[in-house]
Amino acid sequence: xxxxxxxxxxxxxxxxxRWARWLIRPIGWPLYTASILLALWILWAAxxxxxxxxxxxxxxxxxxxxxxxxxxxxxxxxxxxxxKNALPPPDRSRNVRRFTLILIVPFVTxxxxxxxxxxxxxxxxxxxxxxxxxxxxxxxxxxxxxxYPPTPIYFGLFLVRAITYSPDLHVVEFEFxxxxxxxxxxxxxxxxxxxxxxxxxxxxxxxxxxxPWYRFRTY
Numbered sequence: 001x002x003x004x005x006x007x008x009x010x011x012x013x014x015x016x017x018r019w020a021r022w023l024i025r026p027i028g029w030p031l032y033t034a035s036i037l038l039a040l041w042i043l044w045a046a047x048x049x050x051x052x053x054x055x056x057x058x059x060x061x062x063x064x065x066x067x068x069x070x071x072x073x074x075x076x077x078x079x080x081x082x083x084k085n086a087l088p089p090p091d092r093s094r095n096v097r098r099f100t101l102i103l104i105v106p107f108v109t110x111x112x113x114x115x116x117x118x119x120x121x122x123x124x125x126x127x128x129x130x131x132x133x134x135x136x137x138x139x140x141x142x143x144x145x146x147x148y149p150p151t152p153i154y155f156g157l158f159l160v161r162a163i164t165y166s167p168d169l170h171v172v173e174f175e176f177x178x179x180x181x182x183x184x185x186x187x188x189x190x191x192x193x194x195x196x197x198x199x200x201x202x203x204x205x206x207x208x209x210x211x212p213w214y215r216f217r218t219y
Contacts, residue, residue: 016083023075024083027098031069035102038062039109046113047122047157048178049215050186054113062106069102123188123213126156131212134172134190137165152177160187169195171206173216186217 016024038061045053112118133155137144144165152161161177162185171191178186188209189195195206195214207215 016079020079020083023072024079025076027069027102031102032105034065035105038065039105042109043112043118046118048176049116049119050217051178053178066106120209122157123209126158127213129155130158130174130188131190133163133174137163137172138170138192141165141167158188169193171195171214184218186215189214189216 038057042054042057042062045051045057152159154160155174158174159177160174162173162175164173164175165171166173169191170193171189173187173189175185175187189206190212191214192212195208197207198205203218205217209215
């Protein structure tokens with residue numbers, strides 16, 4: 001007499017709806033791509049010191065993206081707990097790898113911003129073009145008209161809206177075309193001589209960078 005077939009027990013938990021299955025899925029490439037593009041945009045804006053755009057991008061784009069990410073993570077955990085009997089067990093090692101990867105992007109971006117790498121890299125790339133202009137002005141200051149050109153000019157990665165020459169300090173200043181935090185003027189300066197850290201007569205502050213380069217701003 002053949003043995004009786006085994007009695008199979010079926011779970012009565014219904015399958016999650018389509019929207020719930022989408023939320024339960026691990027993080028995909030759309031979020032990775034959005035995070036990387038946002039980080040590149042922030043680093044591009046940070047090539048200019050004291051750039052207000054960096055703050056605006058982080059607050060109005062980075063903040064909502066982080067909130068949406070953590071809300072999705074919380075909903076995913078709740079839905080997986082509700083439908084745990086109707087879903088296969090998650091691949092925890094794979095989820096940990098994906099979660100770690102999504103955290104690496106803001107961490108690396110923050111470290112680059114703290115160290116000032118975007119500005120220093122942009123200055124290194126733009127220095128040859130800026131230095132040629134500065135040396136031409138220093139070689140014949142009488143022929144330099146200065147002031148604001150009709151349209152801002154790119155020198156390397158920097159968009160310069162004004163070039164000024166100070167005969168007292170023997171310095172050429174390249175003013176960047178960018179909105180900043182309560183600063184009237186800011187940019188980089190080139191001088192073969194040592195500059196004082198502050199120049200009260202013109203409300204200027206010079207901060208040495210390397211070689212003949214200085215970072216200047218009003219205060």
